[in-house]
Amino acid sequence: MVRLSLGTGAARPHRARSRSRRAQQGRVQPSGEGGPPPPPTAVPMDSSQQPTPPTGGDPAADHEAAELPPLTVTQIEQMKVESKVGDIYRVLFGAAPDTRSVMLELWRDEHIEYLTKGLRHLGPNFHVLDANRPWLCYWMVHPLALLDEVLDDDLEDDIVDFLARCQDKDGGYGGGPGQLPHLATTYAAVNTLVTIGSERALSSINRDNLRKFLLRVKDSSGAFRMHECGEIDARSCYTAVSVASLVNILDDELAKGVGDYIARCQTYEGGIAGEPYAEAHGGYTFCGLAALILLNEADKLDLPSLIEWVAFRQGVECGFQGRTNKLVDGCYSFWQGAAIALTQKLMTVVDEQLKLKSCSSKQPSGKDACGPSSSEQSSEKSSTVEYAKFGFDFIMRSNQIGPLFHNIALQQYILLCAQVLEGGLRDKPGKNRDHYHSCYCLSGLSVSQYSAMTDSDSCPLPQHVLGPYSNLLEPIHPIYNVVLDKYHTAYEFFSKE
Numbered sequence: 001m002v003r004l005s006l007g008t009g010a011a012r013p014h015r016a017r018s019r020s021r022r023a024q025q026g027r028v029q030p031s032g033e034g035g036p037p038p039p040p041t042a043v044p045m046d047s048s049q050q051p052t053p054p055t056g057g058d059p060a061a062d063h064e065a066a067e068l069p070p071l072t073v074t075q076i077e078q079m080k081v082e083s084k085v086g087d088i089y090r091v092l093f094g095a096a097p098d099t100r101s102v103m104l105e106l107w108r109d110e111h112i113e114y115l116t117k118g119l120r121h122l123g124p125n126f127h128v129l130d131a132n133r134p135w136l137c138y139w140m141v142h143p144l145a146l147l148d149e150v151l152d153d154d155l156e157d158d159i160v161d162f163l164a165r166c167q168d169k170d171g172g173y174g175g176g177p178g179q180l181p182h183l184a185t186t187y188a189a190v191n192t193l194v195t196i197g198s199e200r201a202l203s204s205i206n207r208d209n210l211r212k213f214l215l216r217v218k219d220s221s222g223a224f225r226m227h228e229c230g231e232i233d234a235r236s237c238y239t240a241v242s243v244a245s246l247v248n249i250l251d252d253e254l255a256k257g258v259g260d261y262i263a264r265c266q267t268y269e270g271g272i273a274g275e276p277y278a279e280a281h282g283g284y285t286f287c288g289l290a291a292l293i294l295l296n297e298a299d300k301l302d303l304p305s306l307i308e309w310v311a312f313r314q315g316v317e318c319g320f321q322g323r324t325n326k327l328v329d330g331c332y333s334f335w336q337g338a339a340i341a342l343t344q345k346l347m348t349v350v351d352e353q354l355k356l357k358s359c360s361s362k363q364p365s366g367k368d369a370c371g372p373s374s375s376e377q378s379s380e381k382s383s384t385v386e387y388a389k390f391g392f393d394f395i396m397r398s399n400q401i402g403p404l405f406h407n408i409a410l411q412q413y414i415l416l417c418a419q420v421l422e423g424g425l426r427d428k429p430g431k432n433r434d435h436y437h438s439c440y441c442l443s444g445l446s447v448s449q450y451s452a453m454t455d456s457d458s459c460p461l462p463q464h465v466l467g468p469y470s471n472l473l474e475p476i477h478p479i480y481n482v483v484l485d486k487y488h489t490a491y492e493f494f495s496k497e
C-alpha cells in the first residue's frame, strides 16, 4: 500500500486564521421563535418522566465565558420543557442530557479535533479504504471548511501532493496512486482541491486530460460509466457533470444525452433511481437533480412529484430516510435536504409544470391549450452554451419559496441524534461516527440553516438556526457540495483559463 504521509512537510509559518464574515458576527441570542421545534412524536417518550431537573448551577460554568451564548438557566429550563429535548435525550442515551445537548449546541471543537486527527493519520489508519483515499480527503477537508477551520499549509500541501499522485497520466483520479481512474474518486479529488482553493491546488488539475477521461467513460447513450467498462447510473452522470462544470470544461459533446438518461431514472414515486426501472433513492435523487440543473435541463423531470417524494421522506424522527419504508439516517440530511433545497430556486418551472398538469387533466389536448411544454422549449437551446454559468447563475438566483421541508426539525435530528459527544457525526444513535456521515450531516446542517433565506449567502436569522447562533456553519454551493466562498474562488480561477 502506498502511504500518504501527511504533516511531514517542511514547517512554514501558518496563515493567520481568518474567521468568516458570518463567524465574526459573533453569537446572537436566539429569539423566542428560535427555540427547538415541537417534539418528534415517533421518539418513544415516557410521559411519566418530567423534564430533567435544573442543574442548580450556572450552566456556563463548565465553559469559557466567551464561548457561550447568553442564555440563562431559566431560558434553558424553558427550552427543555418546550422541546422535551431532555426526554428525547434520555430515551436515546439512557442518561440525563448535559447542558450542551439541551442547548442543542454544535460540538465544534470536538468535530474539528476528530476531523483534523483523521487527516493527519490518513496514511496508516485507513488502509481498509485504500481505494477511497480521495474520498477520505474530501470527507474531512470539506466538513472542516464548513466549520471554518483553516488547515495548516503543510497539511494542505501534502494533500495536494497526494492527490497529484492519484491523478492518472491520461486523466481522472484513482482511489490511490497507481489505481484506475474512477469518476467517484475524481469527484472527491476535484472537490477537495477546490476546497483547499490555493493556486497550487487548482492548477494541479489537468483539465485537458480530465476532459479526455470523461469522453473515454461517456457511453453511446450519452450517460457516463464510473470507469472504463464500468457501470452507468445517475451517480456517474452527476460526478462527471459536476467536475466538468466546476473546472469549466463542460461542453455540448460531454452534455449530450445525459439529461435524457437521468429523466428516464425518475420513478413513479417521484424520486430518482440509480438506473431506469430501479427504486427511487435520496442519493440518486440529489445526483440526478443536481446534474440536470448544471445542464439547464431540470425541466426534464416531473418536479412537483419529485418535491412531494422528497418532502415525505422526512420522518417523524425529524431526519430523512433514503427511500420509502427505510430508517432515517443522518447522511440523507444532505442528499434529501439539498435536493429539496435546490427546488426552492426552481419554482418557475414547478408552477409551469403544475399548470400543464391541470390543463392536461382538464382536456387531453392540454398541450394545445397551454402552449409548448418547458421541455419542448429547452430543446431549442443554442449550441454555444456556457455551461459553467448554469452553476454560477443558479447560486446567484433567489429562493422563490421558503423551505419545503422542516428545516428546524432536521437541525434537531442532526444536533441531537447524529452528533457524537467525542466529536464526529453518525447515521443514528447506536451507530459509530465516521467521516462520511460527519461530512454529510454537517453539509445537511448547513443546507437547513440557510434554506429559509432568500439569497444563498446572506446571514440566516437567529430563528432559522436551531440552538446558539454559533452553530451556524459556512454556506455551501448545494449542487457541488463545496463551501460557497471556495466555489467562487474556483469559478473565477477556471473562468480565466
Ligand SMILES: CC(C)=CCC/C(C)=C/CC/C(C)=C/COP(=O)(O)OP(=O)(O)O
Pocket: 184, 187, 235, 238, 239, 281, 282, 283, 284, 287, 321, 322, 323, 326, 327, 329, 335
Ligand atoms: C456523489 C455520489 C457518489 C453520490 C452517491 C449518492 C448515494 C448516497 C447513493 C446511495 C446509494 C445507495 C443505493 C445506498 C443504499 O444503501 P442502504 O441500502 O445501505 O441504505 P438505505 O437503507 O438508507 O437505503
Ligand SMILES: [Zn+2]
Pocket: 329, 330, 331, 332, 427, 437
Ligand atoms: Zn448514512
